[in-house]
Amino acid sequence: MSTEKTIKKVTTKALEVMKKRGEKIAALTAYDFITARILDAAGIDLLLVGDSLANVFQGNETTLPVTMDEMIYHTKAVTKGVNRAMVVVDMPFMSYQLSIKEGFRNAGRIMKETSAGAVKLEGGKRVAETIKELTDAGIPVMGHVGLTPQSINQFGSYRERGKSKEEAKEIFEDALAVEKAGAFALVLEKIPAVLANKITKALRIPTIGIGAGINCDGQILVTPDLLGLYVEFQPRFVRKYASLADEMDKSIHNYINDVKKKNFPSKAESY
Ligand code: KIV
Numbered sequence: 001m002s003t004e005k006t007i008k009k010v011t012t013k014a015l016e017v018m019k020k021r022g023e024k025i026a027a028l029t030a031y032d033f034i035t036a037r038i039l040d041a042a043g044i045d046l047l048l049v050g051d052s053l054a055n056v057f058q059g060n061e062t063t064l065p066v067t068m069d070e071m072i073y074h075t076k077a078v079t080k081g082v083n084r085a086m087v088v089v090d091m092p093f094m095s096y097q098l099s100i101k102e103g104f105r106n107a108g109r110i111m112k113e114t115s116a117g118a119v120k121l122e123g124g125k126r127v128a129e130t131i132k133e134l135t136d137a138g139i140p141v142m143g144h145v146g147l148t149p150q151s152i153n154q155f156g157s158y159r160e161r162g163k164s165k166e167e168a169k170e171i172f173e174d175a176l177a178v179e180k181a182g183a184f185a186l187v188l189e190k191i192p193a194v195l196a197n198k199i200t201k202a203l204r205i206p207t208i209g210i211g212a213g214i215n216c217d218g219q220i221l222v223t224p225d226l227l228g229l230y231v232e233f234q235p236r237f238v239r240k241y242a243s244l245a246d247e248m249d250k251s252i253h254n255y256i257n258d259v260k261k262k263n264f265p266s267k268a269e270s271y
Contacts, residue, residue, distance in 0.1 A: 008084065009083075009084060009117075010045050010085055010086040011086065012086070012117075012140050012184035014086075015045070015046070015086070015184065016184070016204075016205065016206065018045070018206065018218075019204075019206040019217045024217065024218055025206055025217055025218025026043075026045050026219065027044065027045060027047070027048060027208050027218055027220035028044050028047060028220060028221060028222075028226070029048045029052055029053075029221075029222050030047045030049060030078045030081075030223060031050075031056070031074045031077075032077050032078065032081075033077040033078065033080050033081040036077070036079075036080075037081030039085070040081060040083055040085045043084075045085060045086065045218070046085055046086045046087075046088060046208070046218070046220070047078060047082060047085045047086070047087050047088070048087075048088045048089075048090065048120065049071065049078050049087065049088070049090060050090050050222065051063040051066050051071065051092050051093070051149075051150070052090075052149075053066060053070070053071075053074055054066035054092075055230075055233070056224045056230045057074070062153075063092075063093065063149045063150055063152075064093045064150065064152075066092045066093070067092060068092055068106055068110075070092075071091075071092050071110070072114055075089050075110065075116050076113070076114050076115075078116075079115040079116055087115075087117050087118075088116065088117065088118045088119065089110050089114065089116045089118070090119075090120050091106060091110070091119050091120065091121045093150045096121050096130055100129055100130050100133050103121070103130045103133075104133055104137070107119045107134050107139050107141075117140060118139070118141060118142055118184065119139060119140075119141055120142040120143070121141065121142075121143070121144065122144040122145075122148035122149075122150050122151070123143075123145070123151075124145050124170075124173065124174020124175065124177050124178055125174055125177040128177045128178065128180070128181040129181070131143065131178060131181035131183050132181040132182055134182075135182030135184075141181075141182065141183045142183060142184065142186065143179075143181075143185070143187065144186070144187040144189065145171055145174045145175055145178065145186065145188060146162060146187075146191040147160070147161045147190035147191070147211075148189065149189075158190070158235075160190045160192070160211070161190060161191050162191040162192055162195045168195050171191060171195065172198065172199060172202070175188075175199045175203060175207075176202065176203075179203050179204065179205050185206045186199075186203065186206070186207050186208070187208050187209075187210065188200075188207050188210070188216060189209075189211060189212065190210065190212065190235075190237065193212065193215065194213075195212075196212035196213045196216050197215035200215055200217060210237060211235065211236075221238060225238045225240070226239065226240065226241050226242075227240075227244045228240045228241075228242050228243040229244045231245050
């Protein structure tokens with residue numbers, strides 16, 4: 001694992017160049033120092049401190065309960081583990097919906113207190129004015145349209161969005177509005193691959209898909225899903241690359257067994 005500080009940082013410009021070159025962007029979520037360090041050293045391009053931490057870290061059913069202070073706490077740990085990747089922070093529910101001024105104040109706090117490179121907020125036309133104000137002030141913003149989990153109480157379920165003609169049109173227009181407002185990238189969540197492809201082709205900025213098909217400019221997954229650590233949630237867009245929950249279970253059973261049977265610590269492990 002490299003800890004050298006000489007590695008070139010991934011910037012918003014670099015992501016734009018990757019799109020132009022057709023080079024795919026690999027993104028994942030991170031909520032802590034150790035994981036961020038491993039993902040960064042492996043060469044991940046973008047790390048999102050997602051508000052999914054409300055689910056996978058805090059055990060909540062939705063992303064709504066996580067607070068500004070908690071997002072800042074986790075981001076500070078993540079940025080300490082990162083040399084190269086761009087770190088983007090989710091603005092939590094109700095940190096930007098109240099007013100543009102409130103969104104401004106909270107995005108400013110994230111940028112001042114965490115060393116992150118950008119913020120992400122959910123919504124299209126509805127938040128375009130906020131995105132414009134933030135980018136005008138020098139705060140890079142990533143958009144997020146399609147299934148936007150902060151609106152779960154409005155949607156009523158986590159089903160795929162954009163299946164009907166009307167909803168697809170709405171999402172397409174939202175994507176255009178986010179780009180026009182100045183966002184540097186856009187997350188497309190759980191929408192038909194055909195719609196994601198159409199949006200990706202229409203936009204200058206890169207699209208990062210999650211359950212949005214192969215043609216997005218990049219892909220993102222929630223890291224504990226990919227590692228098989230968070231087994232409660234298994235939608236079909238998650239590819240499990242490991243079964244770490246099983247590995248942990250085995251290791252912990254072995255440890256308990258060794259302690260109970262007086263096999264740990266050995267002489268070599270003692271002073
Ligand atoms: O919070 C999160 O992890 C996200 C990703 C699913 C894109 O928003």
